[in-house]
Amino acid sequence: MAIRVVITGAAGQIAYSLLYSVAKGDVFGKDTPVELMLLDIPIMMTALKGVAMEIQDCALPLVKDVVATDDPDVAFKDADVAMLVGAMPRREGMERKDLLKANVKIFKAQGASIDRVAKKTIKVVVVGNPANTNALICAESAPSIPKQNFSALTRLDQNRATAQVATKLGIACSDVKNCIIWGNHSSTQFPDVTFAKIKEGDTWVNATTKIKDDNWIRQDFVNVSNRS
Structure with missing residues (x-):
C-alpha cells in the first residue's frame, strides 16, 4: 500500500x-x-x-x-x-x-x-x-x-554538538546521546550538554561528569557549535 x-x-x-x-x-x-x-x-x-x-x-x-x-x-x-x-x-x-x-x-x-x-x-x-x-x-x-x-530538522546543529563532545572525550559519536540545541539555527542558539549521556560499558552516564571542564562547556563548546 x-x-x-x-x-x-x-x-x-x-x-x-x-x-x-x-x-x-x-x-x-x-x-x-x-x-x-x-x-x-x-x-x-x-x-x-x-x-x-x-x-x-x-x-x-x-x-x-x-x-x-x-x-x-x-x-x-x-x-x-x-x-x-x-x-x-x-x-x-x-x-x-x-x-x-x-x-x-x-x-x-x-x-x-x-x-x-x-x-x-x-x-x-x-x-x-x-x-x-x-x-x-x-x-x-x-x-x-x-x-x-x-x-x-535542526540535525546539523545537534550532530555538531555531539561531535564536539565525542572529540573532547576521544570517543565515537555513537557513544554520545541526548545533546540538545535550544532555539533556532542561528548565532543565538544554545547547545546544551546538561542531559547528554556517555556510554560507559553497558550503561550511560552523565556527560558533564566525564568532561569535567566547565570553561570548555561554557565557551569553546558553545562557540564551535554555533558557527554558521
Whole structure:
C-alpha cells in the first residue's frame, strides 16, 4: 500500500533535491510505493506543475501518483508524512519579528489543515527556518495530532554538538546521546550538554561528569557549535 507524502515549497530548490530521494525509495524503502502531494503557493504553480511532470517523466516504479496543488486541504488529505520545506526566507533588511509573523501565518494554516484532513498518525518534519519555532506553531495548530509526531530538522546543529563532545572525550559519536540545541539555527542558539549521556560499558552516564571542564562547556563548546 502506498504512503502519502506531502512536500511543501515543492517548487523550490531544496524540495527539488529532496523529491527524487523520496520518489526512488531512498527515504521510505525500495519496496514502499509513494503518492507525492506537492504543495506550493499560487504564484509558483507553473513551476510546480513542471516539477510534477519531471517526476512523471522519470517513470519511477514506486511513484503511484503525483499531485501539484496550492490548496493545503488537498495536499494534506489522508497524508502519512509531511515534509514542511517551504517557509518565508529572511530577506535583507527584514526584522526578525517580521519574519516570525510571516511564518506564523504559513505554519498556522498548514497545522490547521493537517488537523482537519490528515491521518491522526501523520509524522511531520519541519525544514523551513526558523525550524523549531515553525514546528511549535504547526503542532499547536494541530491539537488532535500527538505532539511527538512533530520534529524540527535542526540535525546539523545537534550532530555538531555531539561531535564536539565525542572529540573532547576521544570517543565515537555513537557513544554520545541526548545533546540538545535550544532555539533556532542561528548565532543565538544554545547547545546544551546538561542531559547528554556517555556510554560507559553497558550503561550511560552523565556527560558533564566525564568532561569535567566547565570553561570548555561554557565557551569553546558553545562557540564551535554555533558557527554558521
